[in-house]
Amino acid sequence: MDATGQRIVDATYACVARRGVAKTTIDEVAREAGMSRATVYRAFPGGRDELINATVAWATRDFFGRLYQRIHGAESLEEVMERSIMFAYRSIVEHEVLQRVMQTEPDKLLPILTVESNRIRDWIAAVFAPYLLQRGVADGVDLADAADFLARMVLSYISAPGRWDLDDPDQVARLVRSELLAGIVVPARSC
Numbered sequence: 001m002d003a004t005g006q007r008i009v010d011a012t013y014a015c016v017a018r019r020g021v022a023k024t025t026i027d028e029v030a031r032e033a034g035m036s037r038a039t040v041y042r043a044f045p046g047g048r049d050e051l052i053n054a055t056v057a058w059a060t061r062d063f064f065g066r067l068y069q070r071i072h073g074a075e076s077l078e079e080v081m082e083r084s085i086m087f088a089y090r091s092i093v094e095h096e097v098l099q100r101v102m103q104t105e106p107d108k109l110l111p112i113l114t115v116e117s118n119r120i121r122d123w124i125a126a127v128f129a130p131y132l133l134q135r136g137v138a139d140g141v142d143l144a145d146a147a148d149f150l151a152r153m154v155l156s157y158i159s160a161p162g163r164w165d166l167d168d169p170d171q172v173a174r175l176v177r178s179e180l181l182a183g184i185v186v187p188a189r190s191c
Contacts, residue, residue: 001058005043008033012055017097021052021105059098060116063091064123077131077185081154081176082169084124088158089166117155124151136186146184153180 001009011033015024026048030037044051070087074080092098125147137146157164157175165171 004039005054008035008040008043008051009055009058012051013059013097016055016101021101024052026051056116060120066091071127077128077135078173078176078181080128080131081150081180082172085154085158085166085172085176086169088154089161092158121148121151121155124154132185138184138186141184149184150180
């Protein structure tokens, strides 16, 4: 995205943070960005829908960039999963704009996130796959299927942790080892 597009996306994010998705208009975004409506439409010819989708996509990429920094250097699949779950859960809980929009306008955001969810799941599976390969999958388990399953499960637990306290490293470690990886990876050998 060029500098103009990024400036418009930043302005859109600020408008959504202030007024919500439904009340964010092209006029308001143009004012926030210090640009004309025509400039906004040149950068985003699909109008408001394209602009909102681009802003959600940008926020998603930003999140995954920060997540990558958090898991970088992890040495095991377990460590990658534990770091990922804790970081993602805390980031979502503390994300003021996301929480506000989810509370006030879930009907506006959920369709956009649904479209993004396939990309998100694929990205998570791609991160897990080399660690699964290194760790070793159990007999009869397909690597791609296992990575996809783990990505789906991580996304599920992050959004609905159930009985698990995802702020507690010990509980997250138990969740990863006893529920998520059980039956998928080769059992660790005891010495």
